[in-house]
Amino acid sequence: MIKITNDLLYQLALTQVPxxxxxxxxxxxxxFHSAEAxxxxxxxxxxxxxxxxxxxxxxxxxxxxxxxxEKEIAFIExxxxxxxxxxxxxxxxxxxxxxxxxxxxxxxxxxxxxxxRVVSVIGTRINSTYGKQLTEKLVQELAAYGxxxxxxxxxxxxxxxxxxxxxxxxxxVGVLAHGLDSIYPSEHAGLAKEMIKQGGGLLTxxxxxxxxxxxxxxxxxxxxxxxxxxxVVIETGTKGGSMITAELANGYNRDVFAYPGKTTDAKSAGCxxxxxxxxxxxxxxxxxxxESLGWDQPVSKKISAQKELFVxxxxxxxxxxxxxQEKQPLHIDELNLRCGISTSSMAAxxxxxxxxxxVQALPGKMYKLT
Numbered sequence: 458m459i460k461i462t463n464d465l466l467y468q469l470a471l472t473q474v475p476x477x478x479x480x481x482x483x484x485x486x487x488x489f490h491s492a493e494a495x496x497x498x499x500x501x502x503x504x505x506x507x508x509x510x511x512x513x514x515x516x517x518x519x520x521x522x523x524x525x526x527e528k529e530i531a532f533i534e535x536x537x538x539x540x541x542x543x544x545x546x547x548x549x550x551x552x553x554x555x556x557x558x559x560x561x562x563x564x565x566x567x568x569x570x571x572x573x574r575v576v577s578v579i580g581t582r583i584n585s586t587y588g589k590q591l592t593e594k595l596v597q598e599l600a601a602y603g604x605x606x607x608x609x610x611x612x613x614x615x616x617x618x619x620x621x622x623x624x625x626x627x628x629x630v631g632v633l634a635h636g637l638d639s640i641y642p643s644e645h646a647g648l649a650k651e652m653i654k655q656g657g658g659l660l661t662x663x664x665x666x667x668x669x670x671x672x673x674x675x676x677x678x679x680x681x682x683x684x685x686x687x688x689v690v691i692e693t694g695t696k697g698g699s700m701i702t703a704e705l706a707n708g709y710n711r712d713v714f715a716y717p718g719k720t721t722d723a724k725s726a727g728c729x730x731x732x733x734x735x736x737x738x739x740x741x742x743x744x745x746x747x748e749s750l751g752w753d754q755p756v757s758k759k760i761s762a763q764k765e766l767f768v769x770x771x772x773x774x775x776x777x778x779x780x781x782q783e784k785q786p787l788h789i790d791e792l793n794l795r796c797g798i799s800t801s802s803m804a805a806x807x808x809x810x811x812x813x814x815x816v817q818a819l820p821g822k823m824y825k826l827t
Contacts, residue, residue: 465533467492468542469526469664472561476516482560484508486544496520532665538637539564546784551575551821554788555683555709559662562680563637566658568628570684573786573825574604574752577681577706579699580614580691585724588692589617591716595689596621598743602752607632607684609677609698610645610659614691623651632680633661634673641669660684675701682706686750686820690715690737693727700727707736711820712749714740751817770815773798773806778815778826786825 471482471492488506489495495503496517503514533540541548541562549570552558564570576599580588592614596606606622608615610631622629629652633641637659640646649659662680663673678698682688682705690713693699706713715737718725731737740746770778773796780795781787787795793803807824810816817827 464493474520476513479560552683567656572605575685576604577607577685577688578618582613584613592617593621597625600625600627629657634677635669636663636665636667638665678702679705687712692724695727713737781826786823789822
């Protein structure tokens with residue numbers, strides 16, 4: 458459980474300062490290390506920070522709407538919401554390394570957002586029977602690989618993916634385009650409760666008073682794209698949210714998969730276009746996705762190689778393995794920080810571990826034990 462800290466007020470404030478977006482916030486935290494330190498910094502130090510300048514520095518120093526933020530903290534405490542700030546270890550690390558990762562996330566749920574395997578399943582709101590069957594089969598078979606299923610809680614493929622996850626005891630997280638004080642569409646309120654009850658959850662970057670506006674959905678889609686190892690597009694036309702999410706995922710160096718459909722079927726036109734333009738890998742069976750991601754064995758049959766080979770490792774390699782035993786997957790930058798090894802030594806050690814099949818590279822410069 459994440460503790461409510463004094464710094465939370467300043468973390469929330471940083472998300473509300475005019476002219477300070479998520480990219481600027483990340484630069485500020487890199488420079489000052491905490492949100493509280495940002496607000497207490499001298500204006501001259503703020504002005505010198507990369508990308509900030511005089512106008513943004515003045516916006517930070519003049520921010521005063523802290524009373525409204527105290528109401529948000531009361532809401533967070535009342536509903537046991539987990540605020541996830543960009544410099545906290547519980548923040549989803551895959552998403553953190555996207556250039557426009559949200560400054561703050563609000564999470565209501567139990568599953569680990571940094572779990573080893575995450576797949577986002579997306580598609581049209583008006584699905585066909587074919588799309589429903591594909592989604593249910595995919596999610597059912599993902600259960601054997603211990604994957605977390607992410608989607609957007611929308612009508613159609615999203616809701617089918619969430620329900621299939623519940624039916625197969627697969628944790629599932631819905632990413633919302635509004636605050637956690639409501640559910641959109643309202644018809645999915647019961648589904649959302651079941652997702653939380655069964656160990657999944659709801660995730661958003663929007664505060665409690667923010668409603669589901671049209672322009673929030675493309676913003677939400679970047680979280681769906683960045684939170685995972687791979688995006689699977691089931692059915693979609695050539696325009697719409699699923700195509701936006703697929704494009705974002707490609708930009709984040711995520712693997713994108715798409716099921717093909719009939720050339721005459723408008724609901725599959727987007728999937729076919731993604732495949733045709735080499736923006737998605739053609740998918741027909743779940744094991745193809747698993748093999749592409751290096752999930753060569755279901756979790757229940759996984760055999761650990763590092764125990765047998767551990768005695769043959771040098772000091773740097775042992776340190777890397779020890780850190781990955783504590784937490785995985787880890788981004789190369791975080792792994793480097795944890796190990797205290799030079800960049801060149803880290804690169805050599807990682808390569809040796811990969812050659813010995815002890816460490817596996819994942820999309821987005823993430824690494825885990827095999």
